Amino acid sequence: MKPSLRTSRFAALGAGGVVSVALLTGCGDDGTGGTGNADASASPGQQQRSPAQVVQATNKKTTQARTARIKLATTVAAGGDSETITGSGVLDLQDGTSRMRMGQGGRQLEQRIVNQVLYQKPPEASGQLPAGKTWMKIDLQRLNASQGTGGPAMSDPASSFAYTKSLSEKDVRKVGDESVNGVSTTHYRVDLDLSKLAGGDSAQERKLRAQLGDSVPVDLWIDEDGLTRRQQIRMTVKDTAQSGGAGASARQAQAKVVMDFSGFGTDVDVAAPPRSDTVDVTDKVSRQSGTSSRTG
Known part of the structure; x- marks a missing residue:
């Protein structure tokens, strides 16, 4: 399979950047504060809660499940072309450790992600690695620091959902009751506030908007136990590294990532590959993707 030349780079951005945002909004801080009117449709016998309070609570409950099986589908569309990358594996909901198989066709x-380091093993004969190496390594903390995005929300899934503590009722609405993989859930939509996500850091907010666009809707499907069963994120991915800046000339693509969670409590036993088998490409990735982070 030969990927489209128009969208192959965007697919890479989608598989990397979108997944990081999926983790960013999917697990972490256990704050459960909230305000607003009670949700009259809450289950009988349970404390009535507003949509914002339900979304805040699902973070804590899902994280407390510790681990899960995950299925992922990332679709990136640009210039009339689209590409979809799918994957499945296991994920530690507390520290972000994961193992997945991902691909296209x-x-x-x-x-693998172990201790904030991402490892990828490309297909054999792909020509992406030096002789004798089978894995590429990206130090996520070092990458974030080099691009000025080193706050914990961008590197540590275990502390990345703190913005939910400041959700207001205008940020969340109930869509309706739906079934996800045979499980009854309630569908909620969150309008992600990038200013809150940036924690009041105006420079960080500008970088997030340059990379993700101004509107980032997040859809959550939450079961009767308060666990997130599906998460969907839509955003505009800007290829500012190729255009040389974050201005209007930056090429854009529409990205959607859907993550399904099941098998809560499953074993997650993931080890880093042997050092002798890896090549560190962190600096290369930083040079390729960091232009937008150094501008503005």
């Missing part, structure tokens, strides 16, 4: 790669 018949081309698959293995991905």
Whole structure:
């Protein structure tokens, strides 16, 4: 399979940047504060809660499940073309450790995240690695620091959902009752506030808007136990590294990532590959994707 030349880079941005945002909004801080009117449709016998309070509570309950199986589908569309990358594996909901197989068509790669380091094993004969190496390594903390996005929300899934503590009722609405993989859930939509996500850091907010666009709707499907069963994120991915800045000339693509969670409590036993088998490409990735972070 030969990927479209128009969208292959955007697919890479989607698989990397969008997944990081999925983790960013999917698990972490256990704050459960909230305000607003009670949700009259709450289950009998349970404390009535507003949509914002339900979304805040699902973070704590899902994280307390510790681990889960995950299925991922990322679609990136640009210039009339689209590409979809799918994956499945296991995820530690508390520290972000994960193991997944991801790919497009018949081309698959293995991905691991251990101690904030991402490892990817490309298909054999891909020509992406030096002789004798089978894994590429990206230090996520170092990458974030080099691009000025080193706050915990961008690197540590275990502390990344803190913005929910400041959700207001205008940020969340109930869509309706729906079934996800045979499980009854309630669908909620969150309008992600990038200023809150940036924690009041105006420079960080500008970088997030340059990379993700101004509107980032997040959809959550929450079961009767308060666990997140599906999460969907839509955003505008800006390829500012290729255009040389974050202005109007930056090429854009529409990205959607859907993450399904099941098998809560499953074993997650993931180890980093042997150092002798890896090559560190953190600096290369930083040079390729960091232009937008150094501008503005």
